[in-house]
Amino acid sequence: MSTTTQPKRHRVGYALAPKKVQSFIQPSLISHANHHNIDLIPIDPSKPLIEQGSFDTIIHKLYGPDWKSQLEKFSLQNPNVPIIDSLESIERLHNRISMLEVVSRLKISNRTEILEIPSQVVVLDSKNLRENVSIGELRFPLVAKPLVADGSATSHQMYQIFDNDGLERLDAPTVLQDFVNHGGVIFKVYVAGDYVQCVKRKSLPDISLEKLATLKGSLSFSQISNLNARDKNEGRHEGVVDLERVEMPPLGFVEEIARGMRKETGLNLFNFDVIRDAKIGNRYFVIDINYFPGYAKMPNYESVLTDFFLDMLSDKESRVGIAGHAEDGEEASFIGSGERQGKND
Numbered sequence: 591m592s593t594t595t596q597p598k599r600h601r602v603g604y605a606l607a608p609k610k611v612q613s614f615i616q617p618s619l620i621s622h623a624n625h626h627n628i629d630l631i632p633i634d635p636s637k638p639l640i641e642q643g644s645f646d647t648i649i650h651k652l653y654g655p656d657w658k659s660q661l662e663k664f665s666l667q668n669p670n671v672p673i674i675d676s677l678e679s680i681e682r683l684h685n686r687i688s689m690l691e692v693v694s695r696l697k698i699s700n701r702t703e704i705l706e707i708p709s710q711v712v713v714l715d716s717k718n719l720r721e722n723v724s725i726g727e728l729r730f731p732l733v734a735k736p737l738v739a740d741g742s743a744t745s746h747q748m749y750q751i752f753d754n755d756g757l758e759r760l761d762a763p764t765v766l767q768d769f770v771n772h773g774g775v776i777f778k779v780y781v782a783g784d785y786v787q788c789v790k791r792k793s794l795p796d797i798s799l800e801k802l803a804t805l806k807g808s809l810s811f812s813q814i815s816n817l818n819a820r821d822k823n824e825g826r827h828e829g830v831v832d833l834e835r836v837e838m839p840p841l842g843f844v845e846e847i848a849r850g851m852r853k854e855t856g857l858n859l860f861n862f863d864v865i866r867d868a869k870i871g872n873r874y875f876v877i878d879i880n881y882f883p884g885y886a887k888m889p890n891y892e893s894v895l896t897d898f899f900l901d902m903l904s905d906k907e908s909r910v911g912i913a914g915h916a917e918d919g920e921e922a923s924f925i926g927s928g929e930r931q932g933k934n935d
Contacts, residue, residue, distance in 0.1 A: 597627050598627065599627045599628070599629055600627060600628050600629065600646040600647075600899070600903050601629050601631050601643070601644060601645050601646050602623070602628055602629065602630050602631065602645070602646060602647050602648075602649065602899050603631045603632075603633045603642070603645040603647070603648045603649070604630060604631070604632060604633060604648070604649050604650065605633040605635055605639075605648065605649075605650035605651075605652050605657070606649075606650065606651050606652070607651065607652065610651055610882075611632070613884060613886050614884075614885060614886055615630060615632075616886055616892075618892050619886075619891070619892045619895060619896070621892075622892040622893060622896050623892075623895075623896045623899065626896050626899075626900060628896065628899050628900070628903075631643070631645065633648070633650075635652055635656070635657055635660065638660070638663075639660045639661070639663070639664045640663060640664050640667055640668075645668075645671055646671065646903055647671060647672045647673075647674060647899070647902050647903060648664075648671065648672070648673045648674065649674045649859070649882075650673070650674075651680075651741075651881065651882040653677070653680075653681075653740065657677075658677055661673055661677065672902055672905075674858050674859060674902060675856065675857045675858055675859060675881075676856065679855055679856040679857050680857065680881050682855060683739060683855070683857075683860070683879050683880070683881050684738060684739055684740045685737060685738065685739065686712075686735055686736075686737055686738075686739050686765045686878075687710075687712050687737070687765065689739065689878070689879050690707045690710070690876065690877075690879070692851060692854045692855055692879065693705070693706075693707050693851075693876045693879075694707065695854055696847065696850040696851065696854065697850065698843075698846060698847070698850070699846065701840075701843060701846075702872050703839070703840060703843045703872050703873075703874060704870075704872055704873045704874065705843075705847065705874055705875075705876065706873065706874070706875050706876075707875060707876055707877070708733075708767040708768045708769075708770055708875050708877060709727070709728055709767070709768045710728075710765055710766060710767040710768070711725065711726050711728060711765070711766050712737060712763065712764075712765050712766075713760075713762050713763065713764050713765075713766060714737075714762055714763045715762050716760070716761055716762040718762070719757045719758060719760050719761075719762060719764075720758055725757070725766055728766060728767075728768055729768065730751065730752055730753055730802065731750055731751060731752050731769040731797050731802060731805070732750070732751040732756075732766050732767060732768065732769055733748065733749070733750060733751070733766070733767045733768075733769050734748065734749045734750075734751050734757075734760050734764050734765070734766055734767075734808070735748045735764065735765045735767065736748075736763070736764060736765070737763035737764060737765055738763075739878075739880075741880075741881075747810065748810070748811045749808045749809065749810050749811070750769065750794065750808060750809050750811070750814060751766070751808045752802060752805040752806060752807060752808065752809075753805075753806060753807065755806065755807045755808075756806075756807045756808030757808075759807065759808055760808075767877070769794075769797065770865060770867055770868075770875055771796040771797065771867070771868040771869065772793065772796070772865035772866055772867065772868055772875075773796065773831065773836070773866065773868045774792060774793050774794065774795045774796060774831040775790055775791070775792065775793055775831055775833065775836050775865070775866070776790070776791050776792075776793035776863055776864070776865055776877075777789070777790055777791075777838070777839055777844075777863070777864040777865070777866070778790075778791055778861055778862075778863055778864075778883075779844055779847070779848060779861055779862050779863075779864060780861045780883065780885060780888050781848045781851070781852060781858075781859070781860050781861060781862075782858070782859060782885070782894055782895060782898040783858050783859075783898045783901050783902065784901065785894050785897065785898060786844060786845045786848040787888055787889075787894070788838060788839065788841070788844045789888065789889075790833050790836055790838065791833075792831055792833065793865065794811070794814055795814075796868055839864065839866065839874060843874075844864070847862070847864075847876070848862075851879070855879075857881065858898075858902070859881065859882045859898075860879060860880060860881050860882070860883065861879075861880050861883040862876055862878065862879045862880070863876070863877050863878040863879075863880075864876055864877070865877055
């Protein structure tokens with residue numbers, strides 16, 4: 591009498607803030623993962639992680655000393671379970687200066703495209719903002735962003751600054767960046783392991799020198815969005831972008847940036863924002879990098895993330911196999927330690 595072997599099921603634990611759970615752990619993702627023998631298991635960060643059952647891998651977007659201690663204890667007892675990603679690697683993205691330093695270290699092949707970051711300065715003392723000695727060689731208009739980029743509401747409070755009066759309304763620490771006219775379009779590049787997808791979204795409108803002369807103080811990004819929406823509703827179509835007609839950046843260029851970032855950061859789950867210089871069509875700027883972004887906004891995200899989980903689990907099993915054959919005293923390296931590179935690197 592023959593017996594049918596049931597396929598092994600994999601337990602992927604997730605430790606996410608409630609808002610992130612609501613947006614990411616959609617029924618469609620649970621169903622798609624389940625169809626591929628993956629069970630998505632919620633982790634309660636208020637309870638010891640090592641007491642919440644076995645996991646084949648863990649994904650997370652939580653911070654703080656308590657959670658860090660939880661992960662360290664779990665890793666000591668479960669060295670073969672990949673944690674995606676390491677807190678040390680994630681924390682590099684919490685500072686908008688160190689975040690973009692990653693881009694400066696990328697080695698892009700000899701292409702016609704140029705990759706840069708906007709000119710920027712960091713202001714640590716609010717007194718320098720009041721006395722207008724903070725911008726150095728930057729020129730208005732500027733973009734002001736909080737130095738800390740930890741996903742909190744405060745870290746998303748960004749402004750366009752048009753003159754010195756606008757600077758005086760800011761609080762330090764803040765990062766000031768040159769505003770680059772980019773045709774009102776931003777390219778958001780999502781990375782999930784080896785998978786890369788670029789989508790286009792509407793962005794801040796261009797500002798001519800003539801228009802700049804009429805602008806005073808500062809505007810928050812949300813105010814600018816509301817003004818644009820009002821103009822559209824009132825039939826004023828100046829500067830309205832037709833996304834359908836916007837050309838995407840070359841796919842090979844975007845993928846090369848993604849692989850380089852993955853190698854430099856040691857991260858598997860992130861996205862980065864790219865703009866294209868409105869004056870120089872082959873000149874691109876990376877302006878932001880985000881850990882574990884809103885993947886549910888990405889087309890077909892259920893299959894993308896399920897494939898990512900399967901890749902991570904496959905890598906884990908192959909590495910465990912290597913570790914099982916390692917000689918005494920040797921250690922195998924595992925995903926999520928900040929050392930794993932992309933398969934194509």
